[in-house]
Amino acid sequence: MAAARQVFAEQGFDKATIREIARRADVTHGLVMRHFESKERLFLAAVPGTRDLAASVAGDLDGLPGRIADSFVRRMESADSADPFVALVRAAAADQEAAKALLAAMRSESVAAYRAVLPGPQVDERVDLLGAFLMGVTVSRYVLGDGPLAAMPPERLAGYLAGVLRTILLA
Amino acid sequence: MAAARQVFAEQGFDKATIREIARRADVTHGLVMRHFESKERLFLAAVPGTRDLAASVAGDLDGLPGRIADSFVRRMESADSADPFVALVRAAAADQEAAKALLAAMRSESVAAYRAVLPGPQVDERVDLLGAFLMGVTVSRYVLGDGPLAAMPPERLAGYLAGVLRTILLA
Numbered sequence: 001m002a003a004a005r006q007v008f009a010e011q012g013f014d015k016a017t018i019r020e021i022a023r024r025a026d027v028t029h030g031l032v033m034r035h036f037e038s039k040e041r042l043f044l045a046a047v048p049g050t051r052d053l054a055a056s057v058a059g060d061l062d063g064l065p066g067r068i069a070d071s072f073v074r075r076m077e078s079a080d081s082a083d084p085f086v087a088l089v090r091a092a093a094a095d096q097e098a099a100k101a102l103l104a105a106m107r108s109e110s111v112a113a114y115r116a117v118l119p120g121p122q123v124d125e126r127v128d129l130l131g132a133f134l135m136g137v138t139v140s141r142y143v144l145g146d147g148p149l150a151a152m153p154p155e156r157l158a159g160y161l162a163g164v165l166r167t168i169l170l171a
Numbered sequence: 172m173a174a175a176r177q178v179f180a181e182q183g184f185d186k187a188t189i190r191e192i193a194r195r196a197d198v199t200h201g202l203v204m205r206h207f208e209s210k211e212r213l214f215l216a217a218v219p220g221t222r223d224l225a226a227s228v229a230g231d232l233d234g235l236p237g238r239i240a241d242s243f244v245r246r247m248e249s250a251d252s253a254d255p256f257v258a259l260v261r262a263a264a265a266d267q268e269a270a271k272a273l274l275a276a277m278r279s280e281s282v283a284a285y286r287a288v289l290p291g292p293q294v295d296e297r298v299d300l301l302g303a304f305l306m307g308v309t310v311s312r313y314v315l316g317d318g319p320l321a322a323m324p325p326e327r328l329a330g331y332l333a334g335v336l337r338t339i340l341l342a
Contacts, residue, residue: 092310093264100317107318128311128319129331136307139263140299146271147278148299160300160339167338168331 004046013043013087013102014095040105048075049084050109057113064117065169069161072134073154076142085138107131118169130168137161175217184214184258184273185266211276219246220255221280228284235288236340240332243305244325247313256309278302289340301339308332 003025007016018039022029036042044050056071057064076083084106091099110127118126141150141157149157174196178187189210193200207213215221227242228235247254255277262270281298289297312321312328320328 089310090264092315093261096315100315103311103315103317125319125323125331129308129335132307132311132320133304133335134307135310136303136305137300139260139306139310140274140303144263144267144271144274146274148296149303152296160296163342164300164304164335164338167335171334 001046004042008043008046008087012090012094013039014091014098016043018042038101038105040101043087043102044084044105044109047084047087049106053110053113057117061117061119061170065165066158066162068130068165068169069158072161073158076138077154085135086142088135089139089143103131114169126168130165133164133168134161172217175213179214179217179258183261183265184210185262185269187214189213209272209276211272214258214273215255215276215280218255218258220277224281224284228288232288232290232341236336237329237333239301239336239340240329243332244329247309248325256306257313259306260310260314274302285340297339301336304335304339305332 004021007021007024010016011020016039018032019029021042022032025032032042036045052071052075053068056067059067076085084102088099088102088106091102107124107128110131111124114127115123120126137149137157140147144150175192178192178195181187182191187210189203190200192213193203196203203213207216223242223246224239227238230238247256255273259270259273259277262273278295278299281302282295285298286294291297308320308328311318315321
């Protein structure tokens, strides 16, 4: 895991290879693949996003948007370049196929977590819209880092995000 | 204008130069700069987004989110690569300084249009959040083009967007 985090942080999601991660961890390529199946799954297991998501989703439905907003902002404010949303945005430019695979893996992990708590038949559409929204906020505040969204204090941002996430997830 | 559209479409916002646009239009670099002041302003004048925005903003407040959503989806469904949101996403990857300048120009044009109709003191923050949201939808549906958002019919997408834009602009 430490080797994976290191290689993803140094080379970006799209350029990192399982071969290099296996080499640094002193294990075989085959062992990594048997455990994680794909580079996307290894990446999501290595970065904090996925574990955070499961913890934030658990709990009462009414508090869900606020928990997701707080967890996203807290993680991003302290994120290194290995955060899944930052990696996704960078990959979207550098390597579309890598970005598509990562987005699909993030979506599938998220849909599984949200299905456990969200009512209604459109969970996959809502989760995809939520992902797009958080990706856009990532570009504006954390990648370009310019303008009112980039300038506001984290608590204020979390308040805006909670309102929008409420509409996306519960409306 | 035709020369500008052509050069932006061929080379992307970040690589296009005013010098090349002036050369194709058979005018001087200085004349273009006197009229448009910057590459960002020339770009926004050359692509359809800005004129659409002014037309969509005008009208009753309650119908505003729906008009903006419909106009965004209609424009993107028929967009060539010169659409400002697609250009912004591509530039965000290729050339951060170009992307920042373009985002700032789009934000300033949008804030001016929305200030005319939106109540409340946080118009610039709401417009920036709206821009981030539409940028994220652009990446998911129109740049990566994969998943539930990419697969849904335009009318369904416009319905989701209208709900979120209502929260961002009027909540």
